[in-house]
Amino acid sequence: MKKPIVALMIMALMLLSWGPFAMAQPQDTPKEDKTTFYLLTPGVYVNGWPRFTVTYPKDWVERRSDVGGLFRAGPSGSPWEENVAVFRLPNPPPLDKYVDFLVPYLRAYATDVTVVNNKPSQLQDGTPAREVEIKMIRNAVTRNLLCVPTNKGVILITVNVGTTKGTIGEDLRAIPYSLQYEPGKDLPVKVPPDVQEFFNRFGNDILSHDLAKVMSHYSDKYLNSGTRKGEVERNWRQGIGSITSLKGTTTDFVPAGDRAYFTGFVIINGGTLPITDTSIIKESGEWKLYGNQRDIAP
Numbered sequence: 001m002k003k004p005i006v007a008l009m010i011m012a013l014m015l016l017s018w019g020p021f022a023m024a025q026p027q028d029t030p031k032e033d034k035t036t037f038y039l040l041t042p043g044v045y046v047n048g049w050p051r052f053t054v055t056y057p058k059d060w061v062e063r064r065s066d067v068g069g070l071f072r073a074g075p076s077g078s079p080w081e082e083n084v085a086v087f088r089l090p091n092p093p094p095l096d097k098y099v100d101f102l103v104p105y106l107r108a109y110a111t112d113v114t115v116v117n118n119k120p121s122q123l124q125d126g127t128p129a130r131e132v133e134i135k136m137i138r139n140a141v142t143r144n145l146l147c148v149p150t151n152k153g154v155i156l157i158t159v160n161v162g163t164t165k166g167t168i169g170e171d172l173r174a175i176p177y178s179l180q181y182e183p184g185k186d187l188p189v190k191v192p193p194d195v196q197e198f199f200n201r202f203g204n205d206i207l208s209h210d211l212a213k214v215m216s217h218y219s220d221k222y223l224n225s226g227t228r229k230g231e232v233e234r235n236w237r238q239g240i241g242s243i244t245s246l247k248g249t250t251t252d253f254v255p256a257g258d259r260a261y262f263t264g265f266v267i268i269n270g271g272t273l274p275i276t277d278t279s280i281i282k283e284s285g286e287w288k289l290y291g292n293q294r295d296i297a298p
Helices: 002-012 095-106 193-207 211-215 229-242
Strands: 044-047 052-055 069-074 082-090 111-122 128-138 141-152 155-163 246-256 259-268 271-274 279-283 286-289
Touching: 044 069, 082 271, 095 111, 095 128, 095 141, 095 155, 155 271, 193 211, 193 246, 193 286, 211 229
Parallel strands: none
Antiparallel strands: 044 052, 069 082, 082 155, 111 128, 128 141, 141 155, 246 259, 259 271, 259 279, 279 286
16 A cells, blocks of 8 residues: 555656646746745745745755655755754644654654654744654664644645754754745646646646656756656656546746746645646757756765
């Protein structure tokens, strides 16, 4: 049972959006100096959908995320000494039951998993949250983990910080509580007709389970937080046959010449997940998936 679920989660990370949209307001060409969902600003992670921000030390660097991860960062030296990770979970349990999901997941790769703390909490704006602190041993190293999950509509967003230095200090604890949702950024928008046509073709090819056609929609220069076209194809090969229904929605679209930036969510086999691709590029007159063009260490 686990393999199809994991494969579908991987697929959802790569899906575009299509379907009926509301009108969008014209937007300027992106500028390099502003904090947005399509450009990573040191010390600030901006999630496309749902729109929220998380702040972390500016000298930390982006790392490859696990399955289900939206973002991960840590010091430039050891990636596991300290780190922050942002995850999403479709069809989430109630916040007071989150620990019942978390502990079995951690026991799959760690030992001596112990719940140190599990209590109701809230973000700075009053959003209900849960604070779960875990102590465990992984690769013979003791690790402390603090998770602060919140429910946002039909998905759960959790910001986790971990350390191998012992008790989690106030500096790390402040990171998950920096999460701030930005209202008014999650409504559907309309995309240009040629982009809509591209989205439609891509979606139809996914539902037909035609891997060759699906991969034809990716640029050979595709790069998304360290993931290249070859890895995308391997992931599609694992799970494309399990996809029976999907519908996407774009919640932000920013044209920029022969490129365009977008975000939104996709409902795949009944589960709602954020889109993590952030750009397309026009090559020889055709739109192609281009990714966020960030190359990061494994």
